[in-house]
Every structure is written in C-alpha cells, then in structure tokens.
Amino acid sequence: MLTSARMAHDSNLWMRFRRDGRAGFGLLDGDEVVVHEGDMFGGHAPTGERLPTDSIEWLPPSQPSKFVCIWNNFHAAAAKQELAIPAEPLYLIKGANAYCAHGQPIRAPVSYGGRVVYEGELGVVIGRRCSNVSPGEAAQHIFGYTCVNDVTAIEIVGRDAAFAQWTRAKSFDTFGVFGPVIATGIEPSGLSVRTLLGGRERQNFPVSDMIFAPAQLVSLISRDMTLEPGDLIACGTSLGVLPMKAGNVVEVSIEGIGTLRNEYRQE
Numbered sequence: 001m002l003t004s005a006r007m008a009h010d011s012n013l014w015m016r017f018r019r020d021g022r023a024g025f026g027l028l029d030g031d032e033v034v035v036h037e038g039d040m041f042g043g044h045a046p047t048g049e050r051l052p053t054d055s056i057e058w059l060p061p062s063q064p065s066k067f068v069c070i071w072n073n074f075h076a077a078a079a080k081q082e083l084a085i086p087a088e089p090l091y092l093i094k095g096a097n098a099y100c101a102h103g104q105p106i107r108a109p110v111s112y113g114g115r116v117v118y119e120g121e122l123g124v125v126i127g128r129r130c131s132n133v134s135p136g137e138a139a140q141h142i143f144g145y146t147c148v149n150d151v152t153a154i155e156i157v158g159r160d161a162a163f164a165q166w167t168r169a170k171s172f173d174t175f176g177v178f179g180p181v182i183a184t185g186i187e188p189s190g191l192s193v194r195t196l197l198g199g200r201e202r203q204n205f206p207v208s209d210m211i212f213a214p215a216q217l218v219s220l221i222s223r224d225m226t227l228e229p230g231d232l233i234a235c236g237t238s239l240g241v242l243p244m245k246a247g248n249v250v251e252v253s254i255e256g257i258g259t260l261r262n263e264y265r266q267e
Helices: 075-080 135-141 166-170 214-222
Strands: 012-019 022-029 032-038 044-052 057-059 067-071 090-094 120-126 142-150 176-184 192-197 200-206 232-234 249-254 258-265
Touching: 022 044, 090 166, 120 192, 120 214, 120 249, 135 142, 135 214, 142 214, 142 232, 142 249, 142 258, 176 258, 214 232
Parallel strands: 067 232
Antiparallel strands: 012 022, 012 057, 012 176, 022 032, 032 044, 067 090, 120 142, 120 232, 142 176, 192 200, 192 249, 249 258
16 A cells, blocks of 8 residues: 555556556556546546556656756754755756656666665655646646655766756766655645665655745746646755665554655666
C-alpha cells in the first residue's frame, strides 16, 4: 500500500504503468490499478479492468515536456547556508532522458566518479496549459502533486570556475525521479517532505517553509515559458541533503501522496 493517509473524498491518486509492453494509466486503489482510457488531463473513463500493482511496471506518472527544478526555495536552508532570499524563483530544467519512475534504479554515471546526492522535494504537476497566469489563477492550472528525488552530481556544479554546470549535474540518466502517483485534491501547505536513506530519516521539512509556494511558482514561471499539461515543477529541497552509496535505498514520502522508493546502483 503506497498511500500514507486516507485521502479526502474528492482526492485521487493517478499513475502510469506498463504491462505486456503496453503503457496505460489509471487510479491507484489500494493494491490495484483501476485502468482508464482517454487523457489523464482531459476526457477519460474507466475501462472496467483492474490490475494488481505487483503485476505492472511503474512509469513516471506524467510525461513532462519540462522538468523545472527550483533552487534556494526554503527559508531554513537559506539561513543555514547563509544565502540571500531570492527576489524571484531560481531554476533550471532537467533533460527528459533523466526521468525515472518509482522502483526503477538510480544509476551512477559512467563519466563521473564523485558524490551523488538525493534531494527530497514536493513536485507540482500542471494540468492545463498556462502562460502568464496570475497567482490567483495559477491554482486552477495545477493538476496535482507528486514526490520528487532531484538527484544531483554535486561536484560537477562548481568544477569550472567560469560556468556553474547545474544542468549537467542534474540531467544524467535516471536523475529525475518522481512518482509514484499524482495526488489530486490535496492542499500542499500543511504537508511535510520526509526522506529516508537506508531506512534512516535524513530529511523532514514542512512545505510551509517555502519562499515561493506552489501557486506562486506556477504563476512566475508561466511568465517566462508556457507550461503544458504534465509538466513538472520540483519545488526545491531543504536541510539534510547527503550523498548516496551504491546499494542505498532512498525513500521520499509525503503524506497523502505516498512513498517514492529507488535504489542507487553502481553498474
């Protein structure tokens, strides 16, 4: 059972999966998937088929055209690192090759032998196309929320003194981990993000400590670029980021969404 709390009556847990070479989507109901047809972000209906979760391969719960990663978005982390509070969101974009689902391995890069860190985060999934929307309108364009592990090859960022390599450091294959589901109908302000490394809690921070809340992020980023259904905004991390070692299992849990679980492997 992936969910950590009973959802409200108007809440749903949407997921994508692959079975017998076929990709599909549906609603998570306990240990089963209620299969749907159509468009997760548009018209859809149940097919009548139910699949046990142990019979399917989990896929990332959306297929983003953009995976936007926010940096320095928590007051506690900014204070600890003596960083100035930003006047606007600071962000970069991960490559689509980085997308990685619940249960899939996070693979150590072959071209890099330094430290690789996890970053537990709340993810915002866009449900409606939006461009230059106001903060008041932004919530209407949010489909739901997911768990994110924004993996980073941390020593690459400052390797070249003339150019901070954030995109490369965060865009290795399997470094954009999110899932297991998209939870709709939940209010994120009262949530906390909890990260376990090898079964030990390393992060536990409130979403309410964000400098820019989810709807603000959607509004401000939409002024720069059009956001499409399925696009993902990773809202940033807080204290407790540490390197992973081969064989470590990383779990990012958010109440009402579930637990994103992946093993870090040196192949």
